Amino acid sequence: MTAPASQTASNQFNERATELRQLLTRAAHAYYVLDAPEMEDAVYDRLYRELLDLEAAHPELVIADSPTQRVGGTPSEGFTSVAHRIPLFSLDNAFSAEELRSWYARLLKVLDREPAADAPPPALPMVGELKIDGNALALSYENGLLVRGTTRGDGEQGEEITANVRTIASIPLRLQIDPPPAWVEVRGEALIPDRTFAAINADRAARDEPLFANPRNACAGTLRQLDPRVVASRRLDFFAYTLHLPNDWEGSRPTSQWECLSWLKTAGFRVNPNASLLPDLAAVESFFNAWDSRRHDLDYATDGVVVKLDDLRLQDSAGFTQKAPRWAIALKYPAEEAPSRLLRLTCQVGRTGVITPVAEFEPVALAGTSVSRATLHNADRLTELDLHSGDTIVVRKAGEIIPEVLRVLPELRPEGAQPLDLPHQCPSCESELVRESGEAATRCVNSSCPAILRGALRHWVSKGALDVEGMGGKLIEQLVERGLVRSISDLYRLDVALLSSLERMGEKSAENLVTAMETSRAQPWARQLYALGIHHVGEVNAKALAAAFPDVDTLAQTAVDHPEAISELHGIGLEITQSLQQWFSTGANQTLVQQLREVGLSLAASEQERLDLASRTSMSGALSGQTVVITGTLPSMSRSQAKDLIEAAGGKVSGSVSKKTSFVLAGEEAGSKLEKANKLGIKVIDEAGLSTLIASDEI
Known part of the structure; x- marks a missing residue:
C-alpha cells in the first residue's frame, strides 16, 4: 500500500531538514572551533535561510539543537539563581617561581610523596x-x-x-x-x-x-x-x-x-x-x-x-x-605597571572611623581600564613610600584588579616638594585623630562624625544586617546632610510625609521604605548584633556570639566584666573580645543601645530563636569531634542545610575525603568522593542515616 502524498512530502521535508542541520552544524564547528572554514559564507547563508524557511513552514520540524535556535525568543525579564550540580571552585594564586614550588611541595605532602632529605622532588606530570x-x-x-x-x-x-x-x-x-x-x-x-x-x-x-x-x-x-x-x-x-x-x-x-x-x-x-x-x-x-x-x-x-x-x-x-x-x-604574571604624577592626597573616613589615605594622580591605562586613584592603606604606608607633593609614582593593578602605588621615583621629585602625611584632624568633622599604640590604623573617635554616621547607617541597612530594601546610599546622604538622622535609631522615626519631601522619593516609595523599616525590627538577634558594626565582629562571629549570649545586656556585661568567657568561645579570639569590651565600655555606644530599644529593637533572641537554640544545644554533642564529607544531591535538604545540621550537632564539614573523615553523607549522583570513601573503607550514610545518628547520639 502506497503512503499518502502528504506523508511522503512530510518525510521529504524531515529528511531535508536533517540534512541541512548536519551540514550547517559541521560547517559552524569547522569555522568557530577548528578555525578551518570548509564552506563559503554565501553558501552557508543560503542553506541557513532554506532551513529557516522550512522550519517556519513546518514548525513540527524545529528541534532544540537546530542551528536556527541559537538566537531567538523574547528578552528575559531577569535571571534565576540556580545551584551548580558540581561547585565551581576558584583557584589559589602564585606570583613567583618560589610560590609555585611551595605549592608543589604542599601537593607532594598531601599525596604522601615528600622526597627524602636532600633528594630532588619527584616529578608529577x-x-x-x-x-x-x-x-x-x-x-x-x-x-x-x-x-x-x-x-x-x-x-x-x-x-x-x-x-x-x-x-x-x-x-x-x-x-x-x-x-x-x-x-x-x-x-x-x-x-x-x-x-x-x-x-x-x-x-x-x-x-x-x-x-x-x-x-x-x-x-x-x-x-x-x-x-x-x-x-x-x-x-x-x-x-x-x-x-x-x-x-x-x-x-x-x-x-x-x-x-x-x-x-x-x-x-x-x-x-x-x-x-x-x-x-x-x-x-x-x-x-x-x-x-x-x-x-x-x-x-x-x-x-x-x-x-x-x-x-x-x-x-x-x-x-x-x-x-x-x-x-x-x-x-x-607580574601586574602591569605605569608611571603617573601625583596630584593630591585625600582621606576617606570609614564606618569604624578608620582614616584611609588616597592618592589621586593623572589618569593612566592599566589592564584595559583608566585609573586615577589608589588607596595607601595607613600612615605606615605613607612613611614607607616617602611620598612628597608632585611626586612621580609607579602604579600597578594588584591581582589585576585593585590599583596600588608601588613605589616613588625620587629622582623625578620637583624641587622644594613637601613631604605628605595624614592630617591631625578628621576631614569630615575636624575632631582630633587618634592612633592607638600597636595599631596601624588612625581613627576618628567622634561617634557623631557625619562620615562615621553615614557608614554606620549603610552597614545597618545592608543585606547581611537588617536588610532594609530602598534605603540606598544617596538617600542616606540626604538624611545626614539635612540633619534628619543623627543616629541609627532616627531611621525608625522617619515617616511617610518627611520621606516624600526628599529628592526622588515619591509617596509610594516612602510608604514602602517605612514598611521595610518596620519589618527590620523583627530581624534575628544575630543580624541585629552584626548590624551594630562592632569592629572585627562579622556575620559568622555575630551568629556565634548570639548563640552564646541571648541578649545585648548579657553580652555587654560579660564583655566588660568577664571578657575571658567570650575568648573561650570557639572561633572568638582575643582581638574580637577586646573590641567587644571597648565597644560596650563606650558611653556613646551605651546610649545607642538604649535608643534602639526605645524605637522597638529587641537586641535579644526571640522566644522561637531560644527554642531553636535549646533544641540544637540538646543534640550538640551527637557528632562532636566527627568530620563529615557531603556529596551528591540529598532528597529533602540542600547541602547548606545539611552542613548547618551537622555543625549544630557538633560536627565539622570537610570538602575532601581523607583517612581522617568519620563518615560520608551521600545523596543521588554522588561522585568521586563516594568512590574514595569506599576505597578507604569509610562509613557512608544517607540523609535518613544522618537523622538517626543525630537522634541516637551514636556514631
Whole structure:
C-alpha cells in the first residue's frame, strides 16, 4: 500500500531538514572551533535561510539543537539563581617561581610523596593552560543536549543564562558523542576577542554610545543582557577546560586532564590550542616564562597560566581546601605597571572611623581600564613610600584588579616638594585623630562624625544586617546632610510625609521604605548584633556570639566584666573580645543601645530563636569531634542545610575525603568522593542515616 502524498512530502521535508542541520552544524564547528572554514559564507547563508524557511513552514520540524535556535525568543525579564550540580571552585594564586614550588611541595605532602632529605622532588606530570581573562561558565548537557548554561556566581550557585549561552557559536548545542552520557558538566571561559571588541567599540562610537572599558567587562555585561539577540550580535567565543562525567557511564572515560581536553575537542568544544602536557616542575616554569612575551601576540587577554595535576586519580586524592583545589594553581604574571604624577592626597573616613589615605594622580591605562586613584592603606604606608607633593609614582593593578602605588621615583621629585602625611584632624568633622599604640590604623573617635554616621547607617541597612530594601546610599546622604538622622535609631522615626519631601522619593516609595523599616525590627538577634558594626565582629562571629549570649545586656556585661568567657568561645579570639569590651565600655555606644530599644529593637533572641537554640544545644554533642564529607544531591535538604545540621550537632564539614573523615553523607549522583570513601573503607550514610545518628547520639 502506497503512503499518502502528504506523508511522503512530510518525510521529504524531515529528511531535508536533517540534512541541512548536519551540514550547517559541521560547517559552524569547522569555522568557530577548528578555525578551518570548509564552506563559503554565501553558501552557508543560503542553506541557513532554506532551513529557516522550512522550519517556519513546518514548525513540527524545529528541534532544540537546530542551528536556527541559537538566537531567538523574547528578552528575559531577569535571571534565576540556580545551584551548580558540581561547585565551581576558584583557584589559589602564585606570583613567583618560589610560590609555585611551595605549592608543589604542599601537593607532594598531601599525596604522601615528600622526597627524602636532600633528594630532588619527584616529578608529577602536569598540564599547563593559559589563564584566559574572561568569564567562567558552567554548561549542563543531558543525553547530549545542552539544557543549561550558568555564570559562576559564588561557586555554589550562579545565574541561569541558557538563552544567552546558546548564541555562542563555539558552544555545541549537541555533543558529538554517540551515544552520549546521561549528563555532562563542562566548565570553560567565555570571552570577547580583541578584534571583536575593537569592532564593537567602533560601532558604539559611531552611534554615540558609551564605550566598553575592556573586553572582559564587555563580556560580563553581554552575558547578563536580557535580550539574547544583543548577545548574539557581540559574537562571544568560548574555551572549554574542565569535564565532569557520571560515575556509571560505560563509555571511554578520561583518566587525566590531558585526556579530558581531548574528550572535549572530540565532543565539539573549542579547546585552547596552547595547552601543554608538562613532565615536571621545571617544564612548568619554562612554559610560564615562554608565554610571558608570547601572550601579547594573542587576540585575547591572558594574565597567567593555570597548572593542573594531570592524573585525575591523584587530583581526587589531593582534594580541596575550603575554597580551592589543592591540585591546581594559577601562576600569575607580574601586574602591569605605569608611571603617573601625583596630584593630591585625600582621606576617606570609614564606618569604624578608620582614616584611609588616597592618592589621586593623572589618569593612566592599566589592564584595559583608566585609573586615577589608589588607596595607601595607613600612615605606615605613607612613611614607607616617602611620598612628597608632585611626586612621580609607579602604579600597578594588584591581582589585576585593585590599583596600588608601588613605589616613588625620587629622582623625578620637583624641587622644594613637601613631604605628605595624614592630617591631625578628621576631614569630615575636624575632631582630633587618634592612633592607638600597636595599631596601624588612625581613627576618628567622634561617634557623631557625619562620615562615621553615614557608614554606620549603610552597614545597618545592608543585606547581611537588617536588610532594609530602598534605603540606598544617596538617600542616606540626604538624611545626614539635612540633619534628619543623627543616629541609627532616627531611621525608625522617619515617616511617610518627611520621606516624600526628599529628592526622588515619591509617596509610594516612602510608604514602602517605612514598611521595610518596620519589618527590620523583627530581624534575628544575630543580624541585629552584626548590624551594630562592632569592629572585627562579622556575620559568622555575630551568629556565634548570639548563640552564646541571648541578649545585648548579657553580652555587654560579660564583655566588660568577664571578657575571658567570650575568648573561650570557639572561633572568638582575643582581638574580637577586646573590641567587644571597648565597644560596650563606650558611653556613646551605651546610649545607642538604649535608643534602639526605645524605637522597638529587641537586641535579644526571640522566644522561637531560644527554642531553636535549646533544641540544637540538646543534640550538640551527637557528632562532636566527627568530620563529615557531603556529596551528591540529598532528597529533602540542600547541602547548606545539611552542613548547618551537622555543625549544630557538633560536627565539622570537610570538602575532601581523607583517612581522617568519620563518615560520608551521600545523596543521588554522588561522585568521586563516594568512590574514595569506599576505597578507604569509610562509613557512608544517607540523609535518613544522618537523622538517626543525630537522634541516637551514636556514631
